[in-house]
Amino acid sequence: MTLRAFLIVVFSLNYVFSNAGKTFSRFTNKTTETLLKDGAAVIQAVLTTSPRHSNALLFIVQEKEAESLAVMQVLLRQELSWGYGVFKVSRQANSTQDDFFGLIRHAKKFRQLSWNIMVVVVSEDPKFIKAFADHSLQGRLLVWSSRLLLVTGLPLSSLQSLLKEHWTFSMMNAIVINAEMTLRDISRWNIYNCLPYSTSGAVVVRIASWTNKRGLTPFGNINLFPEKYSNFHGATVNITALTYAPYWTTIKTDNPDGTVTETYKGTDAMLLKAIAGALNFKVYNIPTKNWDEVAQRVTERASFIAPVEHFVFPQRMDRYDYSYAYEFASMAFCASKPKLSPKWEALYYPLADAVWLAVLVVLLIVPVMLFALNRISHSLHQAKRIRTGFVAEVIVGTLLSQPLSKWLPMTASVRVLMTTWLVFAFIIGTVYRGNLTASLTLPKYPPRAETIGDLIKTVDSVISPPYGGEFRAFFLQSDSVEFQTLARLMDVGPTVMEGLQRAADNNEAYLDARRYIELNIAQYFTRADGSTKLYVGRENVMPGLAAWPIPYDAPFRSQLDRLMVAVLEGGLYEKWGVDTLNEARLESQRRQKQLQVQQAAEEKLPTDDEEQIIRSLTITHLQGPFLLLILGLAMAAFSLVGEIVAQNHA
Numbered sequence: 228m229t230l231r232a233f234l235i236v237v238f239s240l241n242y243v244f245s246n247a248g249k250t251f252s253r254f255t256n257k258t259t260e261t262l263l264k265d266g267a268a269v270i271q272a273v274l275t276t277s278p279r280h281s282n283a284l285l286f287i288v289q290e291k292e293a294e295s296l297a298v299m300q301v302l303l304r305q306e307l308s309w310g311y312g313v314f315k316v317s318r319q320a321n322s323t324q325d326d327f328f329g330l331i332r333h334a335k336k337f338r339q340l341s342w343n344i345m346v347v348v349v350s351e352d353p354k355f356i357k358a359f360a361d362h363s364l365q366g367r368l369l370v371w372s373s374r375l376l377l378v379t380g381l382p383l384s385s386l387q388s389l390l391k392e393h394w395t396f397s398m399m400n401a402i403v404i405n406a407e408m409t410l411r412d413i414s415r416w417n418i419y420n421c422l423p424y425s426t427s428g429a430v431v432v433r434i435a436s437w438t439n440k441r442g443l444t445p446f447g448n449i450n451l452f453p454e455k456y457s458n459f460h461g462a463t464v465n466i467t468a469l470t471y472a473p474y475w476t477t478i479k480t481d482n483p484d485g486t487v488t489e490t491y492k493g494t495d496a497m498l499l500k501a502i503a504g505a506l507n508f509k510v511y512n513i514p515t516k517n518w519d520e521v522a523q524r525v526t527e528r529a530s531f532i533a534p535v536e537h538f539v540f541p542q543r544m545d546r547y548d549y550s551y552a553y554e555f556a557s558m559a560f561c562a563s564k565p566k567l568s569p570k571w572e573a574l575y576y577p578l579a580d581a582v583w584l585a586v587l588v589v590l591l592i593v594p595v596m597l598f599a600l601n602r603i604s605h606s607l608h609q610a611k612r613i614r615t616g617f618v619a620e621v622i623v624g625t626l627l628s629q630p631l632s633k634w635l636p637m638t639a640s641v642r643v644l645m646t647t648w649l650v651f652a653f654i655i656g657t658v659y660r661g662n663l664t665a666s667l668t669l670p671k672y673p674p675r676a677e678t679i680g681d682l683i684k685t686v687d688s689v690i691s692p693p694y695g696g697e698f699r700a701f702f703l704q705s706d707s708v709e710f711q712t713l714a715r716l717m718d719v720g721p722t723v724m725e726g727l728q729r730a731a732d733n734n735e736a737y738l739d740a741r742r743y744i745e746l747n748i749a750q751y752f753t754r755a756d757g758s759t760k761l762y763v764g765r766e767n768v769m770p771g772l773a774a775w776p777i778p779y780d781a782p783f784r785s786q787l788d789r790l791m792v793a794v795l796e797g798g799l800y801e802k803w804g805v806d807t808l809n810e811a812r813l814e815s816q817r818r819q820k821q822l823q824v825q826q827a828a829e830e831k832l833p834t835d836d837e838e839q840i841i842r843s844l845t846i847t848h849l850q851g852p853f854l855l856l857i858l859g860l861a862m863a864a865f866s867l868v869g870e871i872v873a874q875n876h877a
């Protein structure tokens with residue numbers, strides 16, 4: 228059951244066409260009425276060849292003569308399960324260009340209400356047709372899924388130039404029904420289509436003809452509205468792009484004959500290459516100076532694609548459209564990995580709190596037990612009595628792996644206790660020493676900020692590139708305290724290299740697109756051994772979508788999107804991204820190694836403090852024992868003073 232949406236819009240427009248042609252006046256030997264009937268029959272024939280496509284018809288006719296209205300009326304009499312809109316353009320004095328805009332605006336609303344619309348424009352006046360072509364393009368009346376049927380009667384040569392000149396006819400989904408006079412058929416209607424890309428370039432081809440006797444005769448393809456962009460036949464497509472690694476890098480090489488060849492690298496360049504291969508077109512990058520110009524060329528339709536990732540912003544959409552959003556271009560932050568601060572706790576880390584506590588308890592219980600057992604066995608067996616101080620000495624000494632040479636327990640109970648204690652001391656001592664060695668050589672790094680909440684608590688400022696101003700304003704509007712704090716911490720302006728350097732040297736973070744940061748770290752902040760001082764936080768500051776700018780209502784969009792999705796679904800884009808990054812990382816490591824070799828040759832070894840961590844233990848690791856020793860010395864000195872004082876008083 229087809230949707231029956233009957234809608235009649237009658238919109239009167241005053242528009243002056245000073246030398247408007249007399250419709251179908253070239254056909255003198257036929258009555259107007261017959262011609263009109265024929266015209267209506269052609270339109271009807273075209274409509275019935277594509278009954279499933281459209282569900283709404285929009286007529287734009289000139290109300291200057293009865294003919295166009297009559298065509299419309301004939302059509303309206305047909306049994307059509309479609310919605311209609313009828314726009315009459317009347318010829319009156321005192322009218323302005325603005326009226327035409329009004330017409331397009333209303334027509335566009337009608338288009339937006341419908342699923343797929345067929346716009347039928349009936350006019351024999353080239354000026355009117357041109358005006359319609361220009362205004363419908365500016366007013367964004369047509370998209371690729373809407374179809375345009377121009378019904379006219381122009382000499383073939385002027386028709387051809389008219390079609391080729393206007394984007395609306397040459398690029399969009401449009402065909403023309405032209406009334407022509409031949410020797411045999413007094414009224415013969417030819418149907419033309421303008422193909423922007425064919426084996427012989429842009430051509431206007433006759434795709435069908437209609438006569439009263441034979442009806443509609445298609446030549447070749449029965450589909451009167453063919454897809455124009457599935458094959459570009461090797462044509463050159465103009466694009467605009469500037470270097471934005473890792474997405475797009477332009478490499479210029481000078482040829483011996485003085486010319487310059489441009490090659491493109493990067494993930495987006497590879498994506499475009501894959502699409503160009505599938506659609507069979509070559510790429511020409513129009514020279515541009517800055518990103519504004521890149522977008523401007525797209526807005527002007529001079530460039531068909533700006534194939535470099537652009538954040539999708541609503542305010543950008545009033546200049547151009549976007550292709551399929553193929554990438555999550557998230558803002559991420561990067562900061563330097565937290566450094567190891569010298570820590571006396573290194574001595575404490577090897578054992579857990581509960582273990583320390585248990586050891587302490589044992590250290591209290593065992594001497595008491597030993598003392599008591601010794602006392603009892605002394606009274607029973609006349610064993611050697613030991614002093615309290617000696618008990619402590621034995622216990623602490625054995626815990627610290629000192630030999631038990633001066634005293635050997637004689638009774639069974641004390642022996643059992645001492646054996647148990649020695650085994651315990653052996654295990655605890657070994658475990659502690661082993662774990663201490665491990666924790667000193669593989670120190671525990673302090674946790675690093677992975678979320679914005681952590682970041683704003685730890686860093687002094689957040690650096691962002693010049694375009695970060697937009698983001699700061701955006702964050703300031705946020706209700707989130709975190710974002711507001713982030714905005715206040717932001718320092719907008721430095722370049723990526725400055726930003727990363729500052730992040731590496733100071734307690735600062737740098738904000739930019741994730742892949743871009745990763746690439747720059749890989750390229751410029753990677754050491755010869757592949758390690759780096761910087762890390763990229765796990766949480767995205769702002770998740771965002773990225774796509775390629777394309778002109779408004781670009782008719783090739785569905786083909787472009789289809790192939791982009793194919794590449795993405797195949798996982799190729801992600802793979803290219805990883806490859807690009809690895810390449811950069813290897814390149815950087817190679818450069819660093821070369822530098823080291825050079826420096827070694829000049830006998831200038833690097834004085835990177837972090838390098839030494841790998842070779843030997845530093846004071847960072849061994850601060851604990853020193854502190855302990857100093858503490859011990861201080862206590863010894865203190866007790867010495869105490870002893871002297873006590874001696875003097877005595």
Ligand SMILES: *[C@@H]1O[C@H](CO)[C@@H](O)[C@H](O)[C@H]1NC(C)=O
Nearest residue numbers: 463464465466511513528529
């Ligand atoms: C592409 O750009 C070149 C140089 O700007 C221009 O000569 C050519 O006409 C353009 N091609 C198209 C199809 O717009």
